[in-house]
Amino acid sequence: MLSVIRTIWNVFLHTFHRRVTIQYPDKKSYMPPRSRHRIILSRDPDGGERCVACHLCSAVCPVDCIALQAKEDENGRRYPEFFRINFSRCIFCGFCEDACPTYAIQLTPDFEMAEYNRQNLVYEKEDLLIDGPGKYPGYNFWRVSGVQIGGKDKGEAENEAPPTDVHRLMP
Amino acid sequence: MTSPHPIASIIGVLIVALSLSAFLIWVERRLLALWQDRYGPNRVGPFGLLQVVADMIKIFTKEDWIPPFADKPVFVIAPAIIMVTVLMSFAIIPVAPGIVVSDLNIGLLFVLGMSSLGVYSIVLAGWASGNKYSLLGGLRAAAQMISYEVFMGLSLMGVVLLAGTFNLTGIVKAQQNLWFVIPQFLGFVLFLIAGVAEARRLPFDLPEAEAELVAGFHSEYSGMKFGMFFVGEYLGITLISSMIAVLFLGGWMGPWLPPVVWFLVKVFAFLCFFILLRASLPRLRFDQLMSLGWKVMFPLALANLLVTGAVVVAMK
Numbered sequence: 482m483l484s485v486i487r488t489i490w491n492v493f494l495h496t497f498h499r500r501v502t503i504q505y506p507d508k509k510s511y512m513p514p515r516s517r518h519r520i521i522l523s524r525d526p527d528g529g530e531r532c533v534a535c536h537l538c539s540a541v542c543p544v545d546c547i548a549l550q551a552k553e554d555e556n557g558r559r560y561p562e563f564f565r566i567n568f569s570r571c572i573f574c575g576f577c578e579d580a581c582p583t584y585a586i587q588l589t590p591d592f593e594m595a596e597y598n599r600q601n602l603v604y605e606k607e608d609l610l611i612d613g614p615g616k617y618p619g620y621n622f623w624r625v626s627g628v629q630i631g632g633k634d635k636g637e638a639e640n641e642a643p644p645t646d647v648h649r650l651m652p
Numbered sequence: 653m654t655s656p657h658p659i660a661s662i663i664g665v666l667i668v669a670l671s672l673s674a675f676l677i678w679v680e681r682r683l684l685a686l687w688q689d690r691y692g693p694n695r696v697g698p699f700g701l702l703q704v705v706a707d708m709i710k711i712f713t714k715e716d717w718i719p720p721f722a723d724k725p726v727f728v729i730a731p732a733i734i735m736v737t738v739l740m741s742f743a744i745i746p747v748a749p750g751i752v753v754s755d756l757n758i759g760l761l762f763v764l765g766m767s768s769l770g771v772y773s774i775v776l777a778g779w780a781s782g783n784k785y786s787l788l789g790g791l792r793a794a795a796q797m798i799s800y801e802v803f804m805g806l807s808l809m810g811v812v813l814l815a816g817t818f819n820l821t822g823i824v825k826a827q828q829n830l831w832f833v834i835p836q837f838l839g840f841v842l843f844l845i846a847g848v849a850e851a852r853r854l855p856f857d858l859p860e861a862e863a864e865l866v867a868g869f870h871s872e873y874s875g876m877k878f879g880m881f882f883v884g885e886y887l888g889i890t891l892i893s894s895m896i897a898v899l900f901l902g903g904w905m906g907p908w909l910p911p912v913v914w915f916l917v918k919v920f921a922f923l924c925f926f927i928l929l930r931a932s933l934p935r936l937r938f939d940q941l942m943s944l945g946w947k948v949m950f951p952l953a954l955a956n957l958l959v960t961g962a963v964v965v966a967m968k
Contacts, residue, residue, distance in 0.1 A: 485933065488932050488933065489928060489929065489932045489933070491932075492687050492928060492931050492932035493687070493928055493932075495686070495687045495688070495689060496686060496687065498689050499689070500686075500689050500690060500691055501689045501690070502689075502690050502691045504691065
């Protein structure tokens with residue numbers, strides 16, 4: 482009986498407590514920089530697309546919401562001909578970001594992407610590409626990888642030794 | 653005996669009671685939110701007050717569906733019964749000197765009788781729905797309301813003994829010097845608990861226990877038929893609060909402020925208390941409800957009646 486009255490009193494005291502609700506459209510809560518929301522495709526510091534169209538993100542995606550097609554440009558650089566994310570399916574698990582070998586695909590703290598029309602949730606490459614390097618400034622995949630493309634021969638990447646000349650490698 | 657302006661009184665009481673019960677939807681949501689450290693509806697209009705209008709538009713335009721397995725005439729009439737019985741009870745509540753629809757000399761018995769009739773609404777709704785959860789809700793309502801009505805009536809007899817009348821205006825006038833909440837404190841507590849049970853509010857909302865019975869007797873109701881149960885429930889707690897104000901807290905009596913304001917302040921305080929109960933207490937189990945009613949409240953009410961009677965006789 483006493484405990485019932487104490488309960489009622491304690492609940493009544495909540496009249497004077499601070500309300501925990503953040504009144505969303507007026508005030509916004511702090512989103513941690515690594516929170517996983519809208520997906521973007523980043524560019525390397527030189528302004529080129531980071532994505533090398535390896536399909537790892539679409540392979541790892543548990544809901545199959547990423548579609549892309551690979552193409553090569555005249556320099557031999559692979560890039561996605563189209564890159565499509567269906568955000569009405571995306572569960573924002575972040576696996577694509579983990580799988581990406583070039584830091585191209587990244588999840589950002591922006592979550593305000595609601596639409597009235599479901600079709601508008603399908604984002605094409607031009608909607609996804611941003612103009613900066615995202616969370617990884619200074620990283621340029623084509624500069625550090627050993628792969629040979631037009632304008633960068635083998636051994637010309639950063640911290641890469643020139644290839645061994647096998648004809649001079651005598652016993 | 654009727655009031656000097658019966659039609660005006662009837663319309664006034666109807667308008668005030670119905671708009672108060674609609675307003676209570678907003679009050680309840682805001683107060684529950686306050687006690688749970690939230691805001692509640694605060695977007696539609698100032699302080700979210702127009703939420704009431706939004707809710708009404710919503711409930712009026714909803715599809716009003718009668719399930720094919722329901723007993724149609726009974727299903728339709730059940731929500732009307734609760735509205736009628738509760739609104740009839742408001743007829744005898746003296747709001748202020750002269751503002752009463754019908755100043756019955758057996759007013760208190762009339763209220764008790766009407767609240768007994770109100771049980772039919774719940775039981776018939778549960779029966780006519782043709783759904784076992786609804787039927788269980790109806791059965792629970794029948795058992796709960798019959799057993800709590802017993803000591804509800806008994807707890808009021810102390811007041812009647814002290815006032816010497818069943819007329820509610822007379823009871824208010826008898827509290828000129830001392831509100832009955834002081835000599836009849838036990839009766840007040842008993843009536844409060846019985847009132848919560850009669851209005852089927854938490855912690856006694858077993859007939860519509862969401863966790864066990866989906867929504868109990870009104871599982872199958874939709875649209876305005878559900879709305880009538882909803883309004884009936886709010887009218888019910890308004891009625892119980894007004895009864896408490898009239899019987900134990902001196903009705904319209906109070907210094908400085910006009911009588912109507914005093915009456916409304918007292919009623920509103922108890923409405924808030926009902927909502928506070930909902931915010932704080934968990935639902936009882938059914939056997940706990942029954943044993944509380946019959947083993948604790950009923951003997952206490954009887955003892956209260958006996959002692960009050962003895963004191964009244966000794967004072968004569």
